[in-house]
Amino acid sequence: MxxxxxxxxxxxxxxxxxxxxxxxxxxxxxxxxxxxxxxxxxxxxxxxxxxxxxxxxxxxxxxxxxxxxxxxxxxxxxxxxxxxxxxxxxxxxxxxxxxxxxxxxxxxxxxxxxxxxxxxxxxxxxxxxxxxxxxxxxxxxxxxxxxxxxxxxxxxxxxxxxxxxxxLQGGNPILSHTVHARGIFEGQIAEGLSAVQARFPALDIGSYPFQQVDVPGSGGVALVAKGTDAAAVAAAAGEISALLRELGAAPVEGEPT
Amino acid sequence: MxxxxxxxxxxxxxxxxxxxxxxxxxxxxxxxxxxxxxxxxxxxxxxxxxxxxxxxxxxxxxxxxxxxxxxxxxxxxxxxxxxxxxxxxxxxxxxxxxxxxxxxxxxxxxxxxxxxxxxxxxxxxxxxxxxxxxxxxxxxxxxxxxxxxxxxxxxxxxxxxxxxxxxLQGGNPILSHTVHARGIFEGQIAEGLSAVQARFPALDIGSYPFQQVDVPGSGGVALVAKGTDAAAVAAAAGEISALLRELGAAPVEGEPT
The missing domain is CATH 3.40.980.10 (MoaB/Mog-like domain)
Structure with a gap:
């Protein structure tokens, strides 16, 4: 620890x-x-x-x-x-x-x-x-x-x-790994994401919907795993990507642009 | 009151x-x-x-x-x-x-x-x-x-x-009057401004320096009078403009652009 x-x-x-x-x-x-x-x-x-x-x-x-x-x-x-x-x-x-x-x-x-x-x-x-x-x-x-x-x-x-x-006496840097997918709603991914959070209690798993107002249907969800343990952050992001694929979405690394 | x-x-x-x-x-x-x-x-x-x-x-x-x-x-x-x-x-x-x-x-x-x-x-x-x-x-x-x-x-x-x-049961709208001037520093206007604040204790008089990084010498100070009493806000803004003129500056209504 x-x-x-x-x-x-x-x-x-x-x-x-x-x-x-x-x-x-x-x-x-x-x-x-x-x-x-x-x-x-x-x-x-x-x-x-x-x-x-x-x-x-x-x-x-x-x-x-x-x-x-x-x-x-x-x-x-x-x-x-x-x-x-x-x-x-x-x-x-x-x-x-x-x-x-x-x-x-x-x-x-x-x-x-x-x-x-x-x-x-x-x-x-x-x-x-x-x-x-x-x-x-x-x-x-x-x-x-x-x-x-x-x-x-x-x-x-x-x-x-x-x-x-x-x-300043710093600590361990906070590492962050973001995956996003279009055409998916928070209500679809919430249950699976909650299970990922439960498997990685030391991480902070966040879900942030996005929408390009001018482009109907372009919206989706950005999912962020944060923490100080690089291996755990990568593993959680991998599970999130797998979850998105199971739901028929195409996960993309990083924030939506 | x-x-x-x-x-x-x-x-x-x-x-x-x-x-x-x-x-x-x-x-x-x-x-x-x-x-x-x-x-x-x-x-x-x-x-x-x-x-x-x-x-x-x-x-x-x-x-x-x-x-x-x-x-x-x-x-x-x-x-x-x-x-x-x-x-x-x-x-x-x-x-x-x-x-x-x-x-x-x-x-x-x-x-x-x-x-x-x-x-x-x-x-x-x-x-x-x-x-x-x-x-x-x-x-x-x-x-x-x-x-x-x-x-x-x-x-x-x-x-x-x-x-x-x-x-919502609202109150009196907060009125705001801003004057700005270029080529003046907060250190020059501070004393006079403090006297304006003292004469209008019910108002909130604020001083905010600005600078256009790309344009040397373009900086100055924006001065804001805020309150619910329209006559007092206008009077304070008038005193601030007079103060700027006394210091050789040219006051302009509104925020700098």
Whole structure:
């Protein structure tokens, strides 16, 4: 029996996602990358720019999961309150971080830009935090205990995650094998698929119908076997393909295009 | 003082979103539509196909919010466990719903399709639930108390929501006014914007930087005033535009394109 993988939770902080203004683009990136490094994402919460909500969510999830990632709210404006809230959640001061102040002061001086109070907020971190320097933004993300605080802008968030990832103690990568077939309905395959799941209890077998709206009759089902055991994933996918053939369908490797 | 709006929470149920396989397409639709009918979305959770997690999330959120919407997990396969979990959360039996059984039996008979055990799962509802009949899927969503259970497939979910929406007691629509300007940074406007927020405490003033990666120098800031008071939203947007002009920028109505 292999050691179970560490787990992750993502907190997406921002009114703009809850209002529909912004379509989140970070969940899928992090879900995929975390699966690859064996720290599967187990929960996501999207929460508003409200201190009590942020503090409660950080404290609830940092106890429950091995890693908590946050996105959003670390810029210079009044609605960027993640830093204060993380500090409050940990019960530590939110204070100027001298090495970050020095790096940012040099950066702004070199551009003739004022390092004003708003920009100083981005050099202000919870006491005990370790900055996540990155190639895209001069303002860093940071880690405090098992909480990793990142930007909401996808390009910056991705740079922060990739700077952080080598330091994370990953587990076994989550392997995935997808088979799809057209002209078959979930209601036909459900019973057989349930038996496959029962034979591979350590795997996660999923069934996802698809339909091309413009092409009548082109729909079908995509079936996914996921897990950390490569042999079991391959064996389950083989059983799923056999099941599809028994039902008269033609299984095709991969997701439908 | 107008009556405060009712609030909403969305539970996205499905391993496929947490693994990165599927990019959720329901959050933004529901966020936008709920804002329009004055039941703003205050929280979203994405949770796995694990009964204890689903039951806990349903019970935590149905007490906290006026409405809880769920998407996903109401199909015929073994990983579609939302119905059992909603029943367990409410402490009621999960049982065949005779009117739904009749409608579905007639539908399948008309197509010469077997109404098998897997498909019967879709006619099995928590006791006391009211089906949400819709134009797209024969299998209904349903409402039990303040929890609205919908499909994960966006086209079906949207049909269920639109069938349900007229029966929801909405509040005041959330109005939004966006102004953007290029060649300006959040660090320049933060102080003035904070003063605007302070003058309009009932509004939600947001600042969102944008950048066209391919066009250097094309970046800027989009500033959003949101609230239920049309006069206040317009006044705040006017102050934001004036602030941008003071800083030498040229405010433009709407989101950047």
């Amino acid at each position: 292999t050691k179970p993988n560490p787990t992750a939770c993502l907190l997406i902080i921002g009114n703009e996602v809850l209002s529909g203004r912004t379509r989140d683009a970070n969940l899928q990136f992090l879900a995929t990358r975390l699966g690859e490094i064996g720290i599967p994402l187990r929960e996501v919460r999207v929460i508003p720019d409200v201190p009590a909500e942020i503090i409660e969510a950080v404290n609830a999830t940092r106890k429950k999961y091995d890693h908590v990632f946050t996105t959003g709210g670390i810029g210079p404006t009044h609605d960027d309150i993640t830093g204060e809230c993380i500090s409050a959640a940990f019960g530590v001061p939110w204070e100027a971080h001298p090495p970050t102040v020095a790096v940012m002061a040099e950066y702004y001086a070199g551009r003739g830009t004022e390092f004003n109070a708003a920009r100083m907020r981005m050099a202000t971190l919870p006491r005990g935090a370790t900055p996540i320097a990155n190639a895209v933004s001069i303002a860093p993300g940071y880690t405090i205990e098992n909480v990793h605080v990142m930007a909401g802008v996808p390009r910056i968030m991705q740079a922060m995650f990739e700077a952080l990832a080598p330091s | 107008t009556k405060p709006n009712p609030t909403a929470c969305l539970l996205i149920i499905g391993n496929e979103v947490l693994s990165g396989r599927t990019r959720d397409a329901n959050l933004q639709f529901l966020a936008t539509r709920l804002g329009e009918i004055g039941i703003p979305l205050r929280e979203v959770r994405v949770i796995p196909d694990v009964p204890a997690e689903i039951i806990e999330a349903v019970n935590a959120t149905r007490k906290k919010y006026d409405h809880v919407f769920t998407t996903g997990g109401i199909g015929p396969t073994h990983d579609d466990i939302t119905g059992e979990c909603i029943s367990a959360a409410f402490g009621v039996p999960w049982e065949a719903h005779p009117p739904t059984v009749a409608v579905m039996a007639e539908y399948y008979a008309g197509r010469g399709t077997e109404f098998n055990a897997a498909r019967m799962r879709m006619a099995t509802l928590p006791r006391g639930a009211t089906p949400i009949a819709n134009a797209v899927s024969i299998a209904p969503g349903y409402t039990i108390e303040n929890v609205h259970v919908m499909a994960g497939v966006p086209r079906i979910m949207q049909a269920m929501f639109e069938a349900l929406a007229p029966s």
